[in-house]
Amino acid sequence: MTKNLTATYQDVRADLLAGREIALLDVREEDPHAQAHPLFAANLPFGRIELDAYTKLPRRDVCIVTLDGGEGLAEPAAARLRQLGYLDVAVLAGGVDGWRDAGGELFRDVNVPSKSFGELVEEQRHTPSLSAPEVQALIDGGDNIVILDARRYDEYQTMSIPGSYSVPGAELALRARELAPDPATRIIVNCAGRTRSIIGTQSLINAGVPNPVSALRNGTIGWTLAGQKLAHGQSRTYPPATQANQRQAALDARALADRAGVLRVAHEGLAQLIAEAGRTTYLLDVRSPAEFADGRLPGFRSAPGGQLVQETEQFAPVRGARFVLADTDGVRANLTAHWLRQMNHEVYVLDGAQAQHFNVTTPWSADLPPHAPVEEIDPATLARWLDDDADGTVVLDFTSGVNHVKRHIPGAWFALRSDLQAALARLPTGAKRYVLTCGSSLLARYAAADVQALTDLPVVVLAGGTTAWADAGLPVESGEQRLASPLIDRYRRPYEGTDNRAEAMQAYLDWEFGLVAQLGRDGTHGFHVV
Numbered sequence: 001m002t003k004n005l006t007a008t009y010q011d012v013r014a015d016l017l018a019g020r021e022i023a024l025l026d027v028r029e030e031d032p033h034a035q036a037h038p039l040f041a042a043n044l045p046f047g048r049i050e051l052d053a054y055t056k057l058p059r060r061d062v063c064i065v066t067l068d069g070g071e072g073l074a075e076p077a078a079a080r081l082r083q084l085g086y087l088d089v090a091v092l093a094g095g096v097d098g099w100r101d102a103g104g105e106l107f108r109d110v111n112v113p114s115k116s117f118g119e120l121v122e123e124q125r126h127t128p129s130l131s132a133p134e135v136q137a138l139i140d141g142g143d144n145i146v147i148l149d150a151r152r153y154d155e156y157q158t159m160s161i162p163g164s165y166s167v168p169g170a171e172l173a174l175r176a177r178e179l180a181p182d183p184a185t186r187i188i189v190n191c192a193g194r195t196r197s198i199i200g201t202q203s204l205i206n207a208g209v210p211n212p213v214s215a216l217r218n219g220t221i222g223w224t225l226a227g228q229k230l231a232h233g234q235s236r237t238y239p240p241a242t243q244a245n246q247r248q249a250a251l252d253a254r255a256l257a258d259r260a261g262v263l264r265v266a267h268e269g270l271a272q273l274i275a276e277a278g279r280t281t282y283l284l285d286v287r288s289p290a291e292f293a294d295g296r297l298p299g300f301r302s303a304p305g306g307q308l309v310q311e312t313e314q315f316a317p318v319r320g321a322r323f324v325l326a327d328t329d330g331v332r333a334n335l336t337a338h339w340l341r342q343m344n345h346e347v348y349v350l351d352g353a354q355a356q357h358f359n360v361t362t363p364w365s366a367d368l369p370p371h372a373p374v375e376e377i378d379p380a381t382l383a384r385w386l387d388d389d390a391d392g393t394v395v396l397d398f399t400s401g402v403n404h405v406k407r408h409i410p411g412a413w414f415a416l417r418s419d420l421q422a423a424l425a426r427l428p429t430g431a432k433r434y435v436l437t438c439g440s441s442l443l444a445r446y447a448a449a450d451v452q453a454l455t456d457l458p459v460v461v462l463a464g465g466t467t468a469w470a471d472a473g474l475p476v477e478s479g480e481q482r483l484a485s486p487l488i489d490r491y492r493r494p495y496e497g498t499d500n501r502a503e504a505m506q507a508y509l510d511w512e513f514g515l516v517a518q519l520g521r522d523g524t525h526g527f528h529v530v
Contacts, residue, residue: 005078005090005091006090006091006092006093007065007090007091007092007093008092008093008098008102009092009093009094009098009099009102009103009104010102011065011090012024012038012065012092013104013524015063015320016040016319016320016524017524019320019344019526020063020320021059021062021063021278021279021280021318021319021320021321022062022063022064022065022318022319022320023042023056023057023062023063023064023065023317023318023319024038024040024041024042024065024067024092024317024319025041025042025043025044025064025065025066025067025077025317026038026041026042026043026044026067026068027044027045027046027049027066027067027068027073027074027077027418028043028045028046028068028069028071028073028418029045029047029416029418029488029489029490030043030045030110030488030489030490030491031488031489031490031491031492032069032071032488033110033491034108034109034110034491035069035108036069036096036100036106036107036108037067037096037106037107037112038067038096038099038104038105038106038107039105039107039112039113039116039518039519039522039524039525040113040313040319040524041067042056042313042314042317043110043313043314044056044317045418045489046073046076046077046080046417046418047398047416047417047418047443047447047489048443049077049080049081049084050080050084050368050369050371050446051366051368051442051443051446052366053081053084053086053369054084054366054367054368054369055301055366055367056315056316056317056318057081057086057280057317057318058280058281058282059279059280059318060085060086060087061086061087061088061278062086062088062280062318063088063090064078064081064086064088064089064090065089065090065091065092066078066081066089066090066091066092067091067092067095067096067099068095068096069095069096069097070095070096070097071418073418074091074092074095075091078090078091084369104522105518105521105522107515107518107522108511109491109493109508109511110491110493111195111310111311111312111313111314112515113312113313113343113525114195114309114310114311114312114313114343115194115195115512115515116515116516116518116519116525116527117342117343117525117527118194118195118196118198118199119194119195119198119512119513119515119516119519120515120516120519120527120529121198121199121202121342121529122194122198122202123516124529125202125205125529127198127201127202127205127215128201128213128214128215129197129198129201129214129215129216129217130188130214130215130216130217131217131218131222131226132216132217132218132222132223132225132226132228133226133228135147135161135188135216135223136226136228138186138188139162139163143186144182144184144185144186145185145186145187145188146165146179146180146185146186146187146188147161147163147164147165147188147189147190147216148164148165148167148172148176148179148187148188148189148190148200149161149164149165149166149167149189149190149191150167150168150169150172150189150190150191150196150197150199150200150306151166151168151191151192151196151306152168152304152306152307153166153168153237155192156234157232157233157234157235158232159220159230159231159232160220160230160231160232160234161190161216161220161223161230161231162229162230162231162234163231163236164190164231164234164236165179165236165237165238166234166235166236166237166238167179167237167238168288168304168306168307169196169199169200169203169304169305169306169307169309169310170286170304170305170306170308170309170332170335170336171238171288171305171306171332172189172200172203172204172306172335173203173204173207173209173249173252173253173331173332173335174241174245174246174249174329174331174332175238175239175241176204176209176211177209177241177245177248177249178238178239178240178241178242178245179238179239180209180211182211183210183211184211185211186211186212186213186214187204187209187211187212187213187214188213188214188215188216189201189204189213189214189215189216190215190216190219190220190223191219191220192219192220192221192493193218193219193220193221193508193509193512194215194217194218194219194509194512195310195512196219196306196310197215197216197217197218197219198215199306199309199310199339200215200306201213201214201215203335203339206256206338207249207252207253207256207335208252218509221494221505221508221509222509224502224505225502225505225506241329246329246330246331249329249331250329250330250331250334253330253331253332253334253335253338254330254334256334256335256338257334257335257337257338257341257349259338259530260337260338260341260342260530261341262334262337262338262341262347262348262349263346263347263348263349264348264349264351265324265348265349265350265351266350266351266352267350267352267353267357270324270350273324273348274299279321279322280318280320280321280322281321281322281323281324282315282316282318282321282322282323282324283297283299283300283301283324283326284300284301284302284303284308284315284316284323284324284325284326285297285300285301285302285303285325285326285327285358286303286304286305286308286325286326286327286332286333286336287302287304287327287328287332288304289302289304291328291358292364293363294358294361295355295358295359295360295361296358296360296361296364297326297350297353297357297358297360298360300326301364302364303315305325305332305333305335305336306336308336308340309336309339309340309343312340312343312345316345321345321346322345322346322347322348323337323340323345323346323347323348324347324348324349324350325337325340325347325348325349325350326349326350326353327353328353328354328355328358333349333350334349337349338530342527342528342529342530343525343527344525344526344527344528368442371445371446371448371449372448372449374445374448374449374459374460374461375458375459375460375461376441376460376461376462376463377435377460377461377462377463378462378463378464378468379462379463379464379468379469379472379474380472382395382409382435382462382469383474385433385435386410386411389432390411391428391430391431392430392431392432392433393431393432393433393435394413394427394428394431394433394434394435395409395411395412395413395434395435395436395437395462396412396413396415396423396434396435396436396437396444396447396451396484397409397412397413397414397415397437397438397466398415398416398417398436398437398438398443398444398447399414399437399438399439399443399465399466400489400490401414401487401488401489401490402490403439405478405479405480405487406478407466407470407476407477407478408466408476408477408478409437409466409469409474409476409477410475410476410477411482412437412466412482413427413482413483413484414480414482414483414484414485414487415484415485416485416486416488416489417443417446417447417450419484419485419486420447420450420451420454421454422485423484423485424451424454424455424484426484426485427484431457432457432458433457433458433459433460434451434455434457434458434459434460435460435461435462436448436451436459436460436461436462437461437462437465437466437469438465438466439465439466439467440464440465440467441461441462441463441464441465441468442465444461444462444465445461448460448461493508494507494508
């Protein structure tokens with residue numbers, strides 16, 4: 001694409017079909033993004049650009065196209081990206097409406113490429129599944145079964161099938177033989193809805209696990225709609241893999257990756273791959289977060305395999321980029337890679353990686369741009385100001401809406417950078433100063449210049465953020481008492497939490513059933529199922 005300030009639907013579609021690198025970025029908050037967006041539009045909210053850009057868009061000359069739904073965010077987002085050093089940034093002509101009016105297909109929800117792909121896998125491979133009542137009957141009858149929950153551990157703990165084990169996606173092929181050593185044991189894989197159940201089940205089938213394997217049809221949503229009770233707070237997880245089982249799983253996973261067309265790179269060839277001009281290369285460690293924290297490879301960041309397949313565009317928003325995946329066992333990287341290759345990504349597995357190579361033990365941190373100079377105060381100073389003149393000191397909290405509702409400084413107002421001018425207008429009059437915070441004040445430091453540009457009042461940042469305030473033993477409160485901005489920074493999934501309405505859950509399933517038809521109408525995906 002030429003370096004114009006505006007890109008049309010036809011421009012973007014041509015790049016997608018040709019496989020050229022392009023980052024189509026929806027810069028709205030997550031909830032409006034989830035209402036309608038192009039298939040490969042990755043959500044990168046305007047307010048988080050400085051925090052995420054250098055990690056998610058590592059090549060400064062990559063083609064970037066920003067879009068919104070008429071909120072006026074695409075242009076300032078493009079300008080901010082140019083300020084950060086990106087050279088080829090355009091705005092989608094007409095935004096979401098322009099895409100639709102030009103004949104483009106619009107999709108709802110989040111992580112749509114992965115969910116659409118999962119539905120395509122089930123349609124083409126006829127992935128076996130059992131309904132919730134059928135699984136309940138097996139449990140009641142004392143049948144020889146084991147239920148493996150393919151979601152993140154925190155999701156499993158919130159709500160799960162009684163008696164199930166937490167085995168997040170990429171761990172399945174490595175751990176299944178430990179939890180079902182008898183080949184006659186039926187393995188049932190579940191998630192909250194459909195995608196991770198389907199992909200997890202098909203992973204075990206593709207990897208040659210000898211057991212009969214079925215997905216729990218419609219996951220915990222189907223379980224709930226059938227009137228069956230979920231468990232809460234379960235903590236069952238997988239044991240370590242034996243050498244024999246790991247060796248067999250590694251052979252099976254490598255053969256599977258080879259069949260899918262996954263490429264390989266040795267340690268000595270990695271630097272050359274990374275240095276190649278004109279290509280974006282994502283270096284991703286697909287092991288568990290705990291393993292990553294214990295020791296990692298230089299330059300790699302954590303992307304647990306199951307979540308990488310489920311949330312690909314969030315980890316790697318540049319469509320047409322390439323991936324290098326690493327693990328210590330030869331199972332998880334190959335299994336993850338075989339799915340990403342079918343999703344039309346160029347994928348390498350780092351060959352020959354040994355446990356001793358994962359020797360970087362300092363915490364991973366994102367590459368961040370500098371922020372404008374800002375005055376900072378400590379929690380004790382803020383506490384004194386609030387005690388002396390609570391009305392004169394207005395605290396603005398730029399953390400996520402979920403975190404704000406869970407815990408915030410008493411009297412703090414929730415605000416979004418994407419809604420900043422309107423948020424300031426909603427605050428009570430009489431303020432003498434603004435104090436900015438978030439969880440760590442990392443985002444607050446970037447927001448300070450934006451706030452200062454809209455007010456003559458002093459603007460300072462709470463050093464260490466709300467975490468430092470709480471660590472100092474100062475009081476916090478919860479709830480939605482003071483919202484200067486609406487809670488739209490996160491889309492509430494119909495399968496999250498324990499208070500979901502049956503109509504919303506059924507509507508979500510109906511939406512998933514229609515994704516394959518939408519893929520056909522869109523025509524840009526290039527997915528192929530082996």
